[in-house]
Amino acid sequence: MTDAPSYGFDTLQIHAGAKPDPATGARQTPIYQTTAYVFRDAEHAAALFNLQEVGFIYSRLTNPTVAVLQERLATLEGGVGAVCCSSGHAAQIMALFPLMGPGCNVVASTRLYGGTVTQFSQTIKRFGWSAKFVDTDDLDAVKAAIDENTRAVFCESIANPGGYVTDIRALADITDGAGIPLIVDNTSATPYLCNPIAQGATLVVHSTTKYLTGNGTVTGGCVIDSGKFDWSANDKFSSLSAPEPAYHGLKFHETFGPLAYTFHGIAIGLRDLGMTMNPQAAHYTLMGVETLSLRMQRHCENARKVADWLENDDRIDYVTYAGLPSSPYYERAQACYPKGTGGLFTFAVKGGYEACVKLVDSLEIFSHVANLGDTRSLIIHSASTTHRQLTPEQQEAAGAGPNVVRVSIGIEDADDLIRDLDQALAKACG
Structure with missing residues (x-):
């Protein structure tokens, strides 16, 4: 679609990221059930692996069906890019992965899904990360919990299970002042009811399993980047600002600008964590998003x-x-x-x-x-x-x-x- 921002939500939920299949004319996005993609030649393959050209290499990283869903969700949320993965829990780890390191912490709302509380209070310790749980309605407590090792604040827009609504703008003001990103789980609200990025969020995560798919058939997750955060403003986010050894010293933020976080999520996150969304799941979710x-x-x-x-x-x-x-x-x-x-x-x-x-x-x-x-x-x-x-x-x-x-x-x-x-x-x- 051209000039997509001028279209309304109901139009974008059907058309964003999609166009008729160039090979067959199929109107619905096909399920590209393939693991790998043929390179034009050796030079093309090298350019893809060096991140000098965007394209499809291997479906653990990128897949045409999943790519349509990523673009559609990024458009609906007002972000610059998105990375889809295997579940909502995978999306939470994917969201934190470029930001955290041993000794770092995330300040998290006490009003979170129970599985998220367990993941943050127990599982992430194995990475050397930790979480501080605070009542995000108590803004002074949020400010007090942030220290030099805090790398993000995490909340839900409409909290599961209680349905409590979060003042995203107030939290964004705090994280902006601290120079750290605000991550908002928008699963319960969906981009139809709430746009966290417009209210100041840096990153949005979803369990696409829920309302986005809407039919209880497949699991999935997504991380959407606002593209507005300066990852090079300080030395807290070296994964995005410092030279990356696996890509010959490439600096993601310097090279990809607003898309740095999204490219890192694919080129590092999906490459090494392997939390991939399969194309059939993406297809079911695309059909759900249409309504x-x-x-x-x-x-x-x-x-x-x-x-x-x-x-x-x-x-x-x-x-x-x-x-x-x-x-x-x-x-x-x-x-x-x-x-x-x-x-x-x-x-x-x-x-x-x-x-x-x-x-x-x-x-x-x-x-x-x-x-x-x-x-x-x-x-x-x-x-x-x-x-x-x-x-x-x-x-x-x-x-x-x-x-x-x-x-x-x-x-x-x-x-x-x-x-x-x-x-x-x-x-x-x-």
Whole structure:
């Protein structure tokens, strides 16, 4: 597409990055199910391996189907480039990889998906990295947590599981002052509801498994670069500013400018970590993205209706949906997320842990699964599943206490969802 920024979101979600296949005229992006690509000659091969020419070498690095998805997501998020990978968890490691080193730390929100908390508090220690968890609503605490070894601040735009909304602009002001990037996981909001880069984020990560694909078929992840950060402003980010031995001393930021981070993600990250998205997964996700705005509108409408009903039910202690006027995040959500606050939230059931377990076992339309962002409505008791590895204090901080269930509201008839919850609550709380 030419002059892509002039097009609206609904047009870009269908057309960005794609064009009819030059060989066959196929209108839908083909699945290029190939591991390798034939070089024109030896000189062409050498130029590709030296990063002197852009092209396809081997599908661990680049693939035409995946490339279309990368360009589409970068366009929708307002970034200069993107790197797709095998899962959302892979995307988080890919996002940190060019920034971190032994002894470095990331300041992370306490309101993160339980698997992310585990990855940051346990797994990254094996790389010699560490994480400091803070309440990102407490801006003074965020500032105090940043030290000379901090290389990024990490948060979620709409936090999983509680549906809390983050003041991205306020965090970006802090990271700009500290000279470090702000990384925002935009999985729950999607670029349709929130544009973190426009609010000051440096990098955006996604689990494309969720709303972007939207049909519960494939896993995937993506890292999108704003292209706005000066990686050479200090010596903190030597992977991007200093000579790279594997490419004969090439300096990524000096050579590729705004695309330095994206090129590093492919030429170093995918090359050595191998967290590759397969072309079939990219194809499914491309088809999902085509209807993203339509689905997100319905997710938001249904979630507001279900949350309203739950809030007025005597069997419920509280509902965390930021689209409710009673939410402490309501005004922020109206200002920063004017199209809606997604389909994800939690509610606390009177009767505690046992009532929650009974509830999820009694539902008929809702599926009890460890996923979100599907067209189907989903439910899970986080304390006994996704957040099981966390301490009780961490569970409470993440909004996943023992009396809380998380719902991902789908695009079914909202009245049917309410009837299903009503009959299950009767069994759980009877």
